[in-house]
Amino acid sequence: MDKRSFLKNVGLMSIVMPLNFVHVRNAAADVEHLDLQEVAANEDFWMKVRGDFDLKPDYINLENGYYCFMPRQVMERQIEHLRNVNYEGSYYMRTVRQENKKNVANKVAEIVGCSAEEVAITRNTTESLDLIIGGMHWNAGDEAVMAEQDYGAMINHFKFVERRFGTVNKFVSIPNHPQDDEEIVDLYASAITDKTRLLMVCHMVNITGQVLPIRKIADMAHARGVEVMVDGAHAYSHIDFNMKDLDCDYYGSSLHKWLSAPLGSGMLYVNKEKIDGVWPLLAEGELEPNDIARLNHIGTHPAHTDLAILDAIEYQNAIGLGRKEARLKYLQHYWTSQLRGLPRIVINTPVEMHRHGGIGNVGIEGIEPAVLAERLMKEYRIFTVAINRPGVRGLRITPNIYTTTAELDSLVHAIKELST
Secondary structure, rough: OHHHHHHHHHHHHHHOOOOOOOOHHHHHHHHHHHHHHHHHOOHHHHHHHHHHOOOOOEEEEOOOOOOOOOOOOHHHHHHHHHHHHHHHOOHHHOOOOOHHHHHHHHHHHHOOOOOOOHEEEEOOOHHHHHHHHHHHOOOOOOEEEEEEOOOHHHHHHHHHHHHHHOOOEEOOHHHHHHHOOOHHHHHHHOOOOOOOOEEEOOOOOOOOOOEHHHHHHHHHHHOOOEEEEEEEOOOOOOOOHHHHHHHOOOOEEEOOOOOOOOOOOOOEEHHHHHHOOOOOOOOOOOOOOHHHHHHHHOOOOOOOHHHHHHHHHHHHHHHHHHHHHHHHHHHHHHHHHHOOOOOEEEEOOOOOOEEOOEEEEEEOOOOOOOHHHHHHHHOEEEEOOEEEEOOOOEEEEEOOOOOOHHHHHHHHHHHHHHHH
């Protein structure tokens, strides 16, 4: 073996060796005999998980949806990756970087059961979906369908496309408490015409936490010749799903959210048959047909962030995505069930367990969301985010696996006091 091959193999070995997350692995082994719902309610287990995170004690953080903290061990590995990349410098960048990034894409793809050839590692959901919005072959009069509750950054890009190409953006408004899946499907169907090219839909609505019936929406849209792009910012590594079961054309997510990967890491899924139909916004050279690398040629970027995604995946695997999803749903139901139906209190998230994950939204009649968020922080030391969007006025509450029920008891107590 020559020196180059030896060093390349060493570089690959350093990122694929299993991590010894001994603390969390031992904790998981102790609850192996319990079913998911029993683990979800096991405070002793989740307190052990909490011990892996450095949490600022000045306030209760219930705004984890923007960025979920990395476990201490993952952060330490990211720093180690930074040192190693800096030590090897250009040698690393010119030899094993691309192969290592493909390995990261493969592990990211495994979580949702798709091919690594359909996954690109990006920096966030906005970048992922904007690559599709800006890369579509738009003609004047083409229509795009989306919801008023969709994320603002993507709506803004659709507006730029509208100004540039003369397209038409059509909006629906998602009910916070749908009667059934068909109500949602029919809503999107009502906005589609023979001019509709693309339908954007949230997998989990970021401001309410409602999980939408993606497969049913996709089947309806595809039957009418419309492509489907899914905003999965809050669904990836939050709820367990398979990309093939969704049958969407495009899917974007932020790995620094519920995977707890380093800040500035994301993913883009493109159905392999659709890759060549998207214009690259940053040009790559000639590649093989349907090579997803053509869509995110961003030049030199922090390789150590990509490598640490593997560590975040290893940590999540040590806990188990099923346990994680069950805990997040348990936490949401824990606090919302104590507030639903009380005078002046409005819960903007469906009650059905299959329609939500860990995100919830609560408002108080007569109090502006921004004022409510400010009072929670000043009077109760609880950090949240105010939401004032069409059909949704309240606070987004996003606990994570390191959140305790005692912290949520503080939220419930505060909301009850402020509503009286």
